Amino acid sequence: MNAMSSTTLTLRFLQREFRERFTGSLSGSAWALLQPLLQLGVYSFVFVHVFKARIPGADAPGYVPFLVTALWPWTAFSEAVLRSTTVIQNNAALIGKVALPREVLVFASVCTSFAVHVAGFVAILLVLRVGNAGIALGGLPLALMSYVPLFALALGISLACAAVQVFVRDLAQLLVQLLPLMMFGAPVFYDRALLPPAVQPWLSLNPFTFYADAFRVTLLHHGSVAWSSVAIAVAVAALVLVAGIGVFRRLDAHFEDFL
Amino acid sequence: MSELLIEARGLGKAYPKVHRSGDRLRALGRLLFRGEDGDRISVLRDVDLEVRRGESLGLIGANGAGKSTLLKLITGVLTPSSGSVRVRGKVGALLELGAGFHPEYSGRDNIAMAAALHGLDGAELRRRLPEIIAFADIGDYIDEPVKHYSSGMVVRLGFAVIASLKPDLLVTDEVLAVGDESFQKKCVRWMQDYLDGGGTLILVSHSMYHVQKLCRHACWLRDGEVAMTGDVFDVTQAYLAWHERKSAPQETSPNPDRRNVEFSVLDMSLDGQTGEQPVLLGQGEPLEVRCRIRSREDRMPSVAIGVTRADGTPVYGVSTDMDGHHPQRLAAGEYACRLVFDALPLLPGSYTVRVHPLDPEGVRVFDTMERTLTVRGATREFGLVRLAHRWDTLPGEARHE
Numbered sequence: 001m002n003a004m005s006s007t008t009l010t011l012r013f014l015q016r017e018f019r020e021r022f023t024g025s026l027s028g029s030a031w032a033l034l035q036p037l038l039q040l041g042v043y044s045f046v047f048v049h050v051f052k053a054r055i056p057g058a059d060a061p062g063y064v065p066f067l068v069t070a071l072w073p074w075t076a077f078s079e080a081v082l083r084s085t086t087v088i089q090n091n092a093a094l095i096g097k098v099a100l101p102r103e104v105l106v107f108a109s110v111c112t113s114f115a116v117h118v119a120g121f122v123a124i125l126l127v128l129r130v131g132n133a134g135i136a137l138g139g140l141p142l143a144l145m146s147y148v149p150l151f152a153l154a155l156g157i158s159l160a161c162a163a164v165q166v167f168v169r170d171l172a173q174l175l176v177q178l179l180p181l182m183m184f185g186a187p188v189f190y191d192r193a194l195l196p197p198a199v200q201p202w203l204s205l206n207p208f209t210f211y212a213d214a215f216r217v218t219l220l221h222h223g224s225v226a227w228s229s230v231a232i233a234v235a236v237a238a239l240v241l242v243a244g245i246g247v248f249r250r251l252d253a254h255f256e257d258f259l
Numbered sequence: 260m261s262e263l264l265i266e267a268r269g270l271g272k273a274y275p276k277v278h279r280s281g282d283r284l285r286a287l288g289r290l291l292f293r294g295e296d297g298d299r300i301s302v303l304r305d306v307d308l309e310v311r312r313g314e315s316l317g318l319i320g321a322n323g324a325g326k327s328t329l330l331k332l333i334t335g336v337l338t339p340s341s342g343s344v345r346v347r348g349k350v351g352a353l354l355e356l357g358a359g360f361h362p363e364y365s366g367r368d369n370i371a372m373a374a375a376l377h378g379l380d381g382a383e384l385r386r387r388l389p390e391i392i393a394f395a396d397i398g399d400y401i402d403e404p405v406k407h408y409s410s411g412m413v414v415r416l417g418f419a420v421i422a423s424l425k426p427d428l429l430v431t432d433e434v435l436a437v438g439d440e441s442f443q444k445k446c447v448r449w450m451q452d453y454l455d456g457g458g459t460l461i462l463v464s465h466s467m468y469h470v471q472k473l474c475r476h477a478c479w480l481r482d483g484e485v486a487m488t489g490d491v492f493d494v495t496q497a498y499l500a501w502h503e504r505k506s507a508p509q510e511t512s513p514n515p516d517r518r519n520v521e522f523s524v525l526d527m528s529l530d531g532q533t534g535e536q537p538v539l540l541g542q543g544e545p546l547e548v549r550c551r552i553r554s555r556e557d558r559m560p561s562v563a564i565g566v567t568r569a570d571g572t573p574v575y576g577v578s579t580d581m582d583g584h585h586p587q588r589l590a591a592g593e594y595a596c597r598l599v600f601d602a603l604p605l606l607p608g609s610y611t612v613r614v615h616p617l618d619p620e621g622v623r624v625f626d627t628m629e630r631t632l633t634v635r636g637a638t639r640e641f642g643l644v645r646l647a648h649r650w651d652t653l654p655g656e657a658r659h660e
Binding site (some may be wrong): 007008009011012016094095096097098099100164167168169247250251253254256257258 | 274281283284286287290291331334335336337338350352354355359361364368371372375376379381447610637
């Protein structure tokens with residue numbers, strides 16, 4: 001199959017993914033924005049009014065923009081991984097009967113999650129900007145660029161998970177448990193500076209920590225990110241992607257035997 | 260020799276034995292870290308197959324012989340466990356009812372997806388869409404979800420997509436049998452045109468009739484191995500003989516109703532052959548049709564003999580009363596007649612010869628018996644029969660030369 005028809009195929013699957021996600025639910029495409037908004041509402045109520053969470057530092061932003069800048073990218077990432085993990089299994093009927101490049105299925109699924117949540121992200125940033133919440137929109141291009149390695153990371157993990165899920169069906173359940181751990185292990189809800197100094201460096205082991213920091217630096221000028229950690233994050237994303245493709249290619253030929 | 264489209268060497272497929280959930284994990288580990296896996300059940304072994312452009316191959320065999328597995332290996336849905344298969348050119352596959360169709364989506368959406376799966380881009384699809392919809396001919400259902408379709412409609416849609424693709428190689432099985440009479444004819448006609456136009460076909464079928472009609476070669480799979488390949492008639496005859504041996508004691512008794520009607524066909528033969536096997540004939544060779552008719556009241560019947568194309572298109576029919584001929588009386592209540600075509604002008608293809616006894620007035624048909632006739636030959640003429648003709652120069656136009 002040549003590159004051109006692969007593109008057409010990817011577009012068709014994207015179209016299908018979008019429709020599957022939005023035409024089946026009551027509120028249609030509004031759900032994409034509504035669900036993270038509700039989530040944000042709950043979190044900001046709990047953290048701002050119940051726990052009275054504070055961000056340290058004189059120029060610290062309010063808690064809501066602080067949360068938005070990391071939570072939205074996290075939602076894109078975790079939803080992409082969760083949904084893509086079962087995509088091969090869910091398309092067993094198609095895979096068993098039609099020859100197609102299967103990675104297209106995973107790619108389309110990850111793309112859809114990112115498209116939905118990046119759009120939602122930009123929308124809510126604009127809303128917050130209008131509400132004068134100290135969003136530096138000048139940092140938006142840089143913030144959007146941070147989505148590139150995040151996408152690569154998600155795609156790599158998704159490819160590996162989707163392939164392994166064919167063999168071990170418990171993986172999806174396991175991920176539902178593991179992803180929140182990864183979220184709480186990254187400074188999404190809290191600021192790294194609030195942790196005891198001995199613990200702080202350990203957070204860097206979590207691949208998402210960089211992204212939480214990066215989005216806040218670009219959009220809120222909060223905290224700092226060293227150039228070296230940018231390089232490491234990009235390298236990690238590239239490595240994960242290559243490894244994911246490797247695992248997927250290795251197992252691809254045997255999907256039919258185990259589906 | 261024309262281009263080789265499919266070349267399979269020592270092709271084999273084995274499925275892993277997965278009984279307990281632990282087996283899956285072990286298989287995963289083996290595949291990831293050693294690139295091999297353990298216990299396997301072999302469903303196809305050592306298949307060597309060559310299909311050249313313009314060939315038509317029938318794939319026959321009992322259930323579970325590995326036919327579908329072989330097709331899936333050829334279309335690339337499955338990866339071979341051993342050996343190799345190389346396929347050149349665009350493959351159009353119509354394997355199972357509604358394969359690749361999503362039940363929740365409309366016919367139109369599914370056409371778009373199927374087209375993309377076969378490598379058509381958006382512009383190309385827009386160009387061909389009217390043609391596909393016209394071929395499927397399912398009316399307003401095209402915008403309904405496929406789950407509301409009848410199985411015939413699903414097949415129509417699938418075949419319409421494949422037909423529009425004009426693949427180098429068409430791989431199909433008996434899904435066509437689901438369509439109604441008119442659609443089947445349309446498909447068979449399309450396939451014959453496709454083959455005449457140099458298309459290559461692999462057909463899986465349990466209907467020897469279809470295989471003989473559409474294919475010139477056949478491959479018989481038995482328990483995952485090639486039992487025989489070669490000319491379609493040799494292979495199908497061997498296959499049928501094998502089946503007959505397997506189910507020998509079942510003797511079919513003549514239809515009891517037959518004995519009670521006023522006239523019935525006792526037997527018929529084409530060139531002296533009485534069996535169920537199709538009679539082979541070269542183009543322009545003579546054909547002799549014989550039949551014996553039983554007459555309950557010993558009245559002289561009238562006998563009609565007709566030839567139709569395998570898809571049912573009538574070619575020629577004639578009866579004794581039309582020609583003022585009378586069947587011979589052999590014994591009490593038993594009549595016979597013999598019809599000879601000195602040089603049968605049928606073009607190569609598969610035909611059916613039918614014998615019908617009629618009442619002496621030639622009005623009512625009482626019975627039908629038919630035999631398949633296959634005319635072989637290499638010609639590119641169109642149609643059913645060769646009409647007597649000659650090419651000539653226009654009188655008085657010679658000066659333009």
